[in-house]
Amino acid sequence: MVVKERVRPGGRSARIQASVHAAVDALLEQMDRAELTIPVIAERAGVTPSTIYRRWGNLGELLSDVAVKRLRPAAEPADTGTAKSDLLAWAEQYAEEMSSEVGRAMIRDVMASPTENNAERCCGYTYEQLQAISDRAEARGEAGLDVEAVLDLVVAPIMYRILFLAPPDVAHCRALVERALPGQGQKRGG
Amino acid sequence: MVVKERVRPGGRSARIQASVHAAVDALLEQMDRAELTIPVIAERAGVTPSTIYRRWGNLGELLSDVAVKRLRPAAEPADTGTAKSDLLAWAEQYAEEMSSEVGRAMIRDVMASPTENNAERCCGYTYEQLQAISDRAEARGEAGLDVEAVLDLVVAPIMYRILFLAPPDVAHCRALVERALPGQGQKRGG
Numbered sequence: 001m002v003v004k005e006r007v008r009p010g011g012r013s014a015r016i017q018a019s020v021h022a023a024v025d026a027l028l029e030q031m032d033r034a035e036l037t038i039p040v041i042a043e044r045a046g047v048t049p050s051t052i053y054r055r056w057g058n059l060g061e062l063l064s065d066v067a068v069k070r071l072r073p074a075a076e077p078a079d080t081g082t083a084k085s086d087l088l089a090w091a092e093q094y095a096e097e098m099s100s101e102v103g104r105a106m107i108r109d110v111m112a113s114p115t116e117n118n119a120e121r122c123c124g125y126t127y128e129q130l131q132a133i134s135d136r137a138e139a140r141g142e143a144g145l146d147v148e149a150v151l152d153l154v155v156a157p158i159m160y161r162i163l164f165l166a167p168p169d170v171a172h173c174r175a176l177v178e179r180a181l182p183g184q185g186q187k188r189g190g
Numbered sequence: 191m192v193v194k195e196r197v198r199p200g201g202r203s204a205r206i207q208a209s210v211h212a213a214v215d216a217l218l219e220q221m222d223r224a225e226l227t228i229p230v231i232a233e234r235a236g237v238t239p240s241t242i243y244r245r246w247g248n249l250g251e252l253l254s255d256v257a258v259k260r261l262r263p264a265a266e267p268a269d270t271g272t273a274k275s276d277l278l279a280w281a282e283q284y285a286e287e288m289s290s291e292v293g294r295a296m297i298r299d300v301m302a303s304p305t306e307n308n309a310e311r312c313c314g315y316t317y318e319q320l321q322a323i324s325d326r327a328e329a330r331g332e333a334g335l336d337v338e339a340v341l342d343l344v345v346a347p348i349m350y351r352i353l354f355l356a357p358p359d360v361a362h363c364r365a366l367v368e369r370a371l372p373g374q375g376q377k378r379g380g
Contacts, residue, residue, distance in 0.1 A: 111301050111353065123354035151355075152347035152366065159354075160346035163301065164313035176342065 019045045020052060024066045033063070033105070060109075064118045067109035070102075071122050077129050083137035083145060084181045087154065090129060091173045095158045099167030107163065126155055143184070153180040209235045210242060214256045223253070223295070250299075254308045257299035260292075261312050267319050273327035273335060274371045277344065280319060281363045285348045289357030297353065316345055333374070343370040 023045035027036060038059055042049040056062040077090045097103050110118045127147060134145035154176045161168045168176070213235035217226055228249055232239040246252040267280045287293050300308045317337060324335035344366045351358045358366070 108301055111298055119354045151350070153343070156346040156350035157342035159350050160341070164309045164349075165341075 016045075016047060016051060016055070020047065020055075020062070021066050021069060024062065036063070038062070060112050063109045064112060067106040068118045068121050070106055071110065072125050073129055077133050079136060082140075082184075083133060083142050084177065084184050086133045086136070087130075087145070087150065087181065088174060088177045090133060091154050091158065091177055092170055094126075094155070095162070095168055095173050098159065099162045104162065107159075123151075127151070130155075145181075150180050206235075206237060206241060206245070210237065210245075210252070211256050211259060214252065226253070228252070250302050253299045254302060257296040258308045258311050260296055261300065262315050263319055267323050269326060272330075272374075273323060273332050274367065274374050276323045276326070277320075277335070277340065277371065278364060278367045280323060281344050281348065281367055282360055284316075284345070285352070285358055285363050288349065289352045294352065297349075313341075317341070320345075335371075340370050 020041065023041050024036070027041060027044055036059065038052050039049050041062070042052050045052075052062065056065060077086055080086050080089050098107065110122055130145055130147045130150050134147060138144045154173075157176055158168055158173065161172075210231065213231050214226070217231060217234055226249065228242050229239050231252070232242050235242075242252060246255060267276055270276050270279050288297065300312055320335055320337045320340050324337060328334045344363075347366055348358055348363065351362075
């Protein structure tokens with residue numbers, strides 16, 4: 001899976017994007033999402049409203065784009081010694097972040113995008129994180145992850161429960177990881 | 191799990207709800223969702239705008255409420271002879287309905303509701319359908335379903351893939367059901 005980015009780094013286009021994203025971030029600290037308008041964002045970013053309309057089309061698409069950027073993980077998954085413990089630590093953090101008020105609002109913004117391209121970018125970030133855990137496992141001499149199976153067995157239930165039911169607790173995350181990697185991953189020497 | 195309904199059947203309140211829902215349904219046949227406004231809906235439904243504001247608060251909440259009603263399954267799951275084949279038939283239909291353009295738009299409307307109550311009602315409908323399959327299995331003398339596990343193993347991956355990736359095909363639905371009910375449910379006499 002390839003994570004498509006809308007704009008290449010560097011150049012005028014990237015500077016405009018960074019400036020508009022920063023303006024949205026700053027304004028969301030000060031005002032309610034419902035009060036945001038494209039002219040207000042444009043003024044803050046130092047660009048014309050038509051620049052924003054040309055690139056993003058509408059406010060929903062812009063907010064969705066900003067939300068995806070925020071959903072991008074800041075770092076590699078923590079190295080805790082085994083694939084299973086890495087996956088467990090990752091799943092607990094994912095459940096916690098996505099079920100926070102900010103996380104839910106971001107997911108809603110991403111979902112509200114009519115193109116669905118942003119939703120795929122989100123899933124792409126998740127895929128990359130799981131692939132990193134898998135690559136590290138193989139480098140240790142462990143079996144790698146079946147990333148597609150982990151999406152179905154761990155990621156999907158966490159997201160479904162956050163969106164439609166209630167956030168899963170740590171015990172539930174643990175049970176999901178145990179189901180995905182049964183019996184695997186005692187720490188070496190443990 | 192209890193599916194909470196906003197209004198009891200019968201009475202003036204239920205008639206207003208039915209009339210407003212019917213107005214939204216009819217208007218959505220004629221115009222784009224983006225053009226809908228509460229005054230337009232009120233006129234069509236023969237109520238005052240303030241009646242709608244009082245009950246639903248805003249347009250997003252009303253559209254979400256209508257979407258949940260549409261997501262309510264029309265019938266019991268088909269009886270195909272075994273719990274496993276019932277679950278497979280149900281999962282295929284669920285994936286097909288939810289990944290249609292109408293289905294995705296409905297999910298987005300439900301998700302856009304700030305209260306999240308509607309999302310829980312949706313999941314409640316799903317839970318009821320799975321429970322019906324389980325009850326029927328027990329009546330046949332088969333093992334019932336672990337409905338919570340089926341939510342995690344079958345429903346969640348279907349919904350996650352529709353929302354964030356790509357709709358699962360029939361083979362994928364089959365693999366999810368096989369994982370949830372391994373080896374179970376050859377048709378009797380088959």
